[in-house]
Amino acid sequence: MTEKLYYTDGECRAFSARVISCKPENGVYAVTLDRTAIFPGGGGQEADSGSLNGMPVIGLRESEETIYHILPEPLEPGSAVDGTVDWALRFPRMQGHSGEHIFSGTVHRLCGGENVGFHMGEGGMTLDFSVELSPEDIARCEREANRAVCADLPVRTLLPSAEELEKLEYRSKKELTGLVRIVEIPGVDKCACCAPHVARTGEIGVIKALDSMRHRGGTRVTLVCGEAAYRDYAALHANNARVSVALSAKRLETAEYLARYMRESEEKHAEITALKREILALKAANLPQTEGNLCLFEPGLDAVTLRELVNAGVEKCSGICAAFSGTDGDYRYVIGSRSVDLRAAAREINDAISGRGGGSSAMIQGSCRSARAEIEAYFAQK
Numbered sequence: 001m002t003e004k005l006y007y008t009d010g011e012c013r014a015f016s017a018r019v020i021s022c023k024p025e026n027g028v029y030a031v032t033l034d035r036t037a038i039f040p041g042g043g044g045q046e047a048d049s050g051s052l053n054g055m056p057v058i059g060l061r062e063s064e065e066t067i068y069h070i071l072p073e074p075l076e077p078g079s080a081v082d083g084t085v086d087w088a089l090r091f092p093r094m095q096g097h098s099g100e101h102i103f104s105g106t107v108h109r110l111c112g113g114e115n116v117g118f119h120m121g122e123g124g125m126t127l128d129f130s131v132e133l134s135p136e137d138i139a140r141c142e143r144e145a146n147r148a149v150c151a152d153l154p155v156r157t158l159l160p161s162a163e164e165l166e167k168l169e170y171r172s173k174k175e176l177t178g179l180v181r182i183v184e185i186p187g188v189d190k191c192a193c194c195a196p197h198v199a200r201t202g203e204i205g206v207i208k209a210l211d212s213m214r215h216r217g218g219t220r221v222t223l224v225c226g227e228a229a230y231r232d233y234a235a236l237h238a239n240n241a242r243v244s245v246a247l248s249a250k251r252l253e254t255a256e257y258l259a260r261y262m263r264e265s266e267e268k269h270a271e272i273t274a275l276k277r278e279i280l281a282l283k284a285a286n287l288p289q290t291e292g293n294l295c296l297f298e299p300g301l302d303a304v305t306l307r308e309l310v311n312a313g314v315e316k317c318s319g320i321c322a323a324f325s326g327t328d329g330d331y332r333y334v335i336g337s338r339s340v341d342l343r344a345a346a347r348e349i350n351d352a353i354s355g356r357g358g359g360s361s362a363m364i365q366g367s368c369r370s371a372r373a374e375i376e377a378y379f380a381q382k
């Protein structure tokens with residue numbers, strides 16, 4: 001059994017210990033110590049990086065309360081070692097994990113939901129709750145959780161006996177056996193957990209829910225804390241600053257300005273569409289009376305307008321009126337005729353213009369990959 005220094009002191013980043021055993025294992029060595037501050041992972045938190053006597057610990061595993069440090073070189077059983085924990089990795093993880101306890105404990109207290117899943121990743125942590133949480137619920141829990149951070153409460157470790165444990169009320173994701181460690185934040189949360197935590201809630205800095213979604217009958221919340229929350233804020237601020245400059249809007253009024261900009265843009269779009277239709281109506285009226293086929297190219301037309309053009313075109317030609325919109329080699333088409341059965345001719349036309357599509361005997365529509373010159377040549381000779 002290894003004494004887990006991180007159980008009672010999550011801030012311990014350098015420690016001395018004694019080597020208990022060292023066994024070769026597939027070209028590396030599995031070393032056990034009387035005590036360690038290097039966390040082997042668990043409870044949703046990843047394993048630490050660290051070193052023993054300056055040698056990097058290249059792997060960690062835990063079996064029956066004993067922690068195995070995997071090293072590239074052996075250590076002498078009975079000898080003393082100095083260990084370190086990679087603090088730059090560990091501290092933000094503790095901020096996140098302790099923040100998760102506060103948020104989950106707060107959801108439990110205010111909304112009655114259990115935390116049934118927890119994952120720590122690059123883009124933040126995901127917390128799965130057993131109940132549906134509205135955005136207002138989440139905002140309320142977030143506010144309350146940040147109050148607990150500002151109160152700078154102690155984060156305590158309890159190692160209760162079996163009898164004491166029976167009397168304790170605490171959160172846990174599963175039935176636990178053996179030594180159970182409880183992490184307590186007074187008035188906020190009591191939860192069974194094996195991972196290292198910050199000593200005081202103030203170290204978490206800030207707790208922010210980024211988003212939420214329905215998940216297996218409950219809610220999945222993405223949460224960031226501490227350094228991760230600061231990085232997120234900085235990125236969000238930089239992004240908003242660009243939007244602010246582009247819209248000439250004050251930094252907290254970008255959404256309002258953007259909504260107005262979108263409205264204006266939609267109005268302009270509607271105006272442009274109306275103008276396009278007007279131009280098209282003029283063009284259609286001026287189409288020459290044609291013997292045979294009429295082949296038209298009009299970039300930037302929507303499907304409806306393209307159909308209107310063809311409807312006008314079939315009146316002006318004795319054969320097929322084919323209209324294309326898009327860019328060379330990537331066209332949408334509408335083809336109409338009053339004399340040719342297009343349902344029957346669709347396959348031949350599609351083969352000729354590398355197209356796909358279909359429709360009725362009077363009109364077919366689809367897309368094609370041929371170039372304009374090929375399309376024009378086909379309808380000219382047909």
Ligand SMILES: [Zn+2]
Nearest residue numbers: 043193194195
């Ligand atoms: Zn935990």
